[in-house]
Amino acid sequence: MKAVVIKEPGGPDMLSIEKVEKPSINANEVLVRVRATALNRADLLQRRGFYPPPKGASNILGLEMAGEVVEIGDHVTKAKKGDKVCALLPGGGYAQYTVVPEEMLIPIPDNLSFEQAAAIPExxxxxxxxxxxxxxxxxxxxxxxxxxxxxxxxxxxxxxxxxxxxxxxxxxxxxxxxxxxxxxxxxxxxxxxxxxxxxxxxxxxxxxxxxxxxxxxxxxxxxxxxxxxxxxxxxxxxxxxxxxxxxxxxxxxxxxxxxxxxTALRTQPFEKKVELTKAFTKFALERFKNGRLQPVIDSIYDWKDVSKAHEYMESNANIGKIILNVTD
CATH class of the missing domain: 3.40.50.720 (NAD(P)-binding Rossmann-like Domain)
Known part of the structure; x- marks a missing residue:
């Protein structure tokens, strides 16, 4: 698969799309074909070498994503292939595929696009x-x-x-x-x-x-x-x-x-993230469906322009989220 990699710690020009190994899933996980991801301030810090991912997490940037389930683990009970989902990630969102524990999946309402859904989790x-x-x-x-x-x-x-x-x-x-x-x-x-x-x-x-x-x-x-x-x-x-x-x-x-x-969300224990995801989904999912809650998107970039997207975030001009479309 392809993913955005950091050639070496530094500025936005250190980002490029390269071929990397596709991740494999465990019994309680699903593999998602990522359609969109979003920028976060933590990405800028990690790109500079100041914010390493938690132990065991992907070194690839990206703390959230939206996409389609393409493979399910043996112990997955609710998610199905083809499900449209978004999720919080410890890393790995700037890639064509990512692995997500089933308990962390948030279903995408029919009225939201992948770009809108990618603006929700983090x-x-x-x-x-x-x-x-x-x-x-x-x-x-x-x-x-x-x-x-x-x-x-x-x-x-x-x-x-x-x-x-x-x-x-x-x-x-x-x-x-x-x-x-x-x-x-x-x-x-x-x-x-x-x-x-x-x-x-x-x-x-x-x-x-x-x-x-x-x-x-x-x-x-x-x-x-x-x-x-x-x-x-x-x-x-x-x-x-x-x-x-x-x-x-x-x-x-x-x-x-x-x-x-x-407080920091990325370093929370997995059990706390699951608890948070369930509580938030219960509170918010119907509100996204009926439009009471709305993802706020400033701009959408093709991920080939990831360096430009990082430069724009560093300018502090955005209102809401900056989205990357993850194309072939």
Missing amino acids: VFLTAYLNLFMLGNLKRDYNVLVHAGASGVGTAAIQLIREAGATAYATAGSNEKIARAIELGASDGWNYNEGSFLPWIKEKTNHNGVNIVLDFVGAPYFEDNLQSLAIDGRLIVIGTMGGIHVNNVNLGFILKNRLQIIG
Whole structure:
């Protein structure tokens, strides 16, 4: 089969499509002919040599995919050849074929294309994990979503809306804020205009938010804490702005009973990923069928243009997911 390989750690020009060995399945797995995959920030880090895959996972990039089941293991009980499925992967999505445990499969509703389905697993499962399973999201909660126009951000806003809670989003342009509001955010803040703290305080009548989803890290840390309500949770999903924080006021954290949670989906134990996939599918599948939830796609590239797709993601211009069509 063909797959995107990293010739050596570096820039987007280090990616090329080469022939590699086709994977084989175990008894509880299926082989999927990949029709579409999607870019994630982790792909950019792995390409540079900074984010190796978990032990035993494929070295091929790609944390999600959509395609057709072409082979099933001896112990597979529900999946059938020809099924259209999408799934979260520990790696291996930038390839013509990939192996998926049956328990991780998500059926693709008839109203969604492969490209749309490929935009679901990583961002929606990440958002669901952090909002519901770690953030204990409840109706009438207020949630501050940073990077509101990103893949995870656009998914989180929709899930917050469907849970009956209120989302506030930050983003780097008025166009991105408008898209976040269109998806269900109550309001948005352009971070180029300064700190979001006075704005979010005003929006919540100085009560603060119950959950902050943060991708930025160190530069936002203090304002994130100040934005939280009593018993609030700061959930750190990424550290794009830096990892080192100085002069943390532990007294403030204690007084307000705050929780700071670090999270990563890729390194979760397999059993946790199965639990997450089942819970998310139960919550979301009918909502995708009836259009209440929608994958948000910025652009679609042929995988032969994978280097251009990576360059575009690095520009931070996208609103939603960047998709690769995996052709012959």
